[in-house]
Amino acid sequence: MPVEMLRDWIPVALSADLPAATVLPAHTPSGILALWRSASGKLTALADRCPHRGMRLSYGFVRGEALSCIYHGWSYGQTGQCLRIPAHPELAPPGAIKAASYAVEERNGVIWIAFEPPEAPPPSLEGFQPVRSITVNMDAGAITPNGTVRTQLAGVDVLLIVAGIGDRETIAHVMVDAAASATDRIAVSNAVEGWRRTCEQLGLKELAS
Amino acid sequence: MTVRHQPMIDEWYPVALASQLPPGGRATQLMGTPVLVVADDPIRVVTDDGRDLPVTLRYGHVWTSLGQPAKQLFDIPEADQPGRRLIEVGVVRVRCSPLRAVENFLDIAHFPFVHTDILGAEPHTEVGKYDVEIREKEDEVWATKVQFYQPQAAKSATGGITTDYMYRVPAPTSSVLYKTCPARPGEWDVITLFVQPLQEDLCDVWPWMALFDDETATTDLIHFQQMIFLQDRSILENQIPRLLPLDPGREIPTRADLTSVAYRRWLKRHQFTYGAQLVAQ
Numbered sequence: 001m002p003v004e005m006l007r008d009w010i011p012v013a014l015s016a017d018l019p020a021a022t023v024l025p026a027h028t029p030s031g032i033l034a035l036w037r038s039a040s041g042k043l044t045a046l047a048d049r050c051p052h053r054g055m056r057l058s059y060g061f062v063r064g065e066a067l068s069c070i071y072h073g074w075s076y077g078q079t080g081q082c083l084r085i086p087a088h089p090e091l092a093p094p095g096a097i098k099a100a101s102y103a104v105e106e107r108n109g110v111i112w113i114a115f116e117p118p119e120a121p122p123p124s125l126e127g128f129q130p131v132r133s134i135t136v137n138m139d140a141g142a143i144t145p146n147g148t149v150r151t152q153l154a155g156v157d158v159l160l161i162v163a164g165i166g167d168r169e170t171i172a173h174v175m176v177d178a179a180a181s182a183t184d185r186i187a188v189s190n191a192v193e194g195w196r197r198t199c200e201q202l203g204l205k206e207l208a209s
Numbered sequence: 210m211t212v213r214h215q216p217m218i219d220e221w222y223p224v225a226l227a228s229q230l231p232p233g234g235r236a237t238q239l240m241g242t243p244v245l246v247v248a249d250d251p252i253r254v255v256t257d258d259g260r261d262l263p264v265t266l267r268y269g270h271v272w273t274s275l276g277q278p279a280k281q282l283f284d285i286p287e288a289d290q291p292g293r294r295l296i297e298v299g300v301v302r303v304r305c306s307p308l309r310a311v312e313n314f315l316d317i318a319h320f321p322f323v324h325t326d327i328l329g330a331e332p333h334t335e336v337g338k339y340d341v342e343i344r345e346k347e348d349e350v351w352a353t354k355v356q357f358y359q360p361q362a363a364k365s366a367t368g369g370i371t372t373d374y375m376y377r378v379p380a381p382t383s384s385v386l387y388k389t390c391p392a393r394p395g396e397w398d399v400i401t402l403f404v405q406p407l408q409e410d411l412c413d414v415w416p417w418m419a420l421f422d423d424e425t426a427t428t429d430l431i432h433f434q435q436m437i438f439l440q441d442r443s444i445l446e447n448q449i450p451r452l453l454p455l456d457p458g459r460e461i462p463t464r465a466d467l468t469s470v471a472y473r474r475w476l477k478r479h480q481f482t483y484g485a486q487l488v489a490q
Contacts (some may be wrong), residue, residue, distance in 0.1 A: 051461050071444050072323045072465075073334060085464035086334035087318040097461050110378040 018099030027165035154187035219276035283379035306484035
């Protein structure tokens with residue numbers, strides 16, 4: 001997988017972890033975005049701040065094709081434009097009430113976002129299937145310089161897609177061979193906890209030395 | 210503390226419940242300054258360097274000031290009205306600006322979403338026109354003729370009613386709410402929010418009530434109020450920024466927010482900026 005793509009696209013979640021009509025906080029190196037999927041399945045990534053009173057939109061709720069803020073129910077569509085203010089149901093919200101929206105794409109079970117629209121789509125990761133995501137208390141750069149790790153866990157070939165999400169905090173999305181059995185997937189899911197511990201212990205040693 | 214906060218330094222703040230002061234006193238802080246509320250008779254408030262601060266006992270709470278208050282503590286005439294039960298709710302610590310805690314208290318549009326099926330419920334989300342003014346003589350913010358449909362307006366309410374409200378801000382971190390009294394039509398129940406600014410982004414909130422309600426157990430009244438405020442806390446600790454923006458542009462109000470707009474304007478006019486964010490900063 002070309003390193004360039006990982007620079008532009010940030011892997012933030014697995015498709016399976018964001019069912020229709022839900023929202024989650026998507027952690028990126030530049031902060032949190034409100035990532036949501038509409039009832040019909042459309043994905044949107046918005047700035048995690050309601051322009052009304054600054055409440056985090058990732059605490060909100062999805063109804064139909066809109067994300068609503070949990071504080072006053074102001075709802076936002078895919079462009080981030082405010083669609084409705086429940087306190088004034090007859091009012092058409094002014095165009096200035098808008099949350100910034102970002103590029104988001106879903107390929108092969110992984111959701112990617114980008115702050116500037118990249119020219120190329122995110123990597124397809126053909127031949128792999130997603131298992132789970134895991135956070136690691138370590139800088140992404142100390143785990144891998146290029147955003148991916150190829151290794152074996154529980155005797156199964158594994159691809160880890162890695163993104164830093166803060167100071168000494170990293171998210172890793174675990175992929176296995178597309179042909180891997182359910183038993184293998186469970187074994188990898190358990191084994192990746194050990195991989196995390198190894199990473200964190202190595203990180204601690206480096207800090208101590 | 211910088212001189213720019215002087216106007217707020219000269220105000221009164223709650224620092225303890227007088228009835229629940231432990232024998233060893235209450236070690237707390239006010240605007241970043243450690244203070245000790247001493248359980249002497251009379252109660253004293255002292256700083257680390259031994260300075261005695263002014264003390265007022267009122268509405269069940271111990272009030273003090275780091276500066277020199279130009280006025281006595283604001284009056285709540287209903288506190289002395291016969292027949293009212295005075296309820297000391299206790300304290301809730303919130304990781305937010307003391308000004309944001311007050312602004313949230315002045316807001317009704319969030320009831321259906323934050324206090325769902327208690328203080329509000331969809332589809333009854335509309336906020337009608339109400340009156341807001343800064344009363345020059347009293348130097349207080351007032352909102353009147355506020356109305357809202359509520360499924361369970363108070364512990365003593367048994368069904369949905371349209372509740373009338375009045376809001377009053379007599380001090381930068383205190384607010385008094387008057388609302389329809391289910392037990393005694395024609396009177397107003399009084400619910401207050403007294404906020405102790407610990408730091409610019411941390412506060413202790415002391416709700417207090419003066420109600421006409423001879424039936425509900427005190428514990429239930431306290432639990433009701435604490436439940437409501439804990440729902441508010443989940444909002445208050447997740448607003449960005451933590452400080453209250455006082456300059457226009459950072460947050461966009463609508464008609465339902467006229468009380469908030471007047472409160473922010475009044476804060477700015479008096480340079481009550483401890484816990485506020487200004488563009489110049």
